[in-house]
Amino acid sequence: MQRRDLAASGARLLAAALRAWVQETWEEREFARLMVIEALFSGGWRNRDTWERFGLRDETSVAGIKFRALKRLRELAAARDPEGSLSALFAEALDSGESDVHFDVAELWKRSRASCPARHWLARQAAGTLPEGPADFVRFHLGEMHCEWCQANLDDLERQGREAELEPLLGSLQASTLRYLHSRTQPPA
């Protein structure tokens, strides 16, 4: 395989593993773990900033979360890579940041939208009905990771929401009612 093909295949495999890891972490409702890993991998935070932000015991807790996530990512990648050549390649890159083929994990995390929630989660966030947990994550993802893609989606939903609320309301009003509503904004004749 050409070096460039190898890098592209490796990047695809790593992106798939990251998405699968996020998916299962979300299903386990481990939102704190998800935020820690996104902060480290995508945000490039240092361990000592991360443990304070998330109220963990110390830096060792962060290192432990990272260690277990990397272990699980390797398993998820290996399951998608029967020959094992690609997994070995990026396991090295994840562990030491050094490898023959360079992977920018932060860039890959963002480009593959590894942790971007589905639109229905953002819709519930816009409506204010998202429970604690996913809501904490969505706030973190938008406010601290500054995900432009989700922000654009949320803005779009909020705009649509306003239109959806107004349209049936206006459509169902009789002309006379509209005139009445209108008149309320005018000074009395």
Ligand SMILES: [Zn+2]
């Ligand atoms: Zn996003």
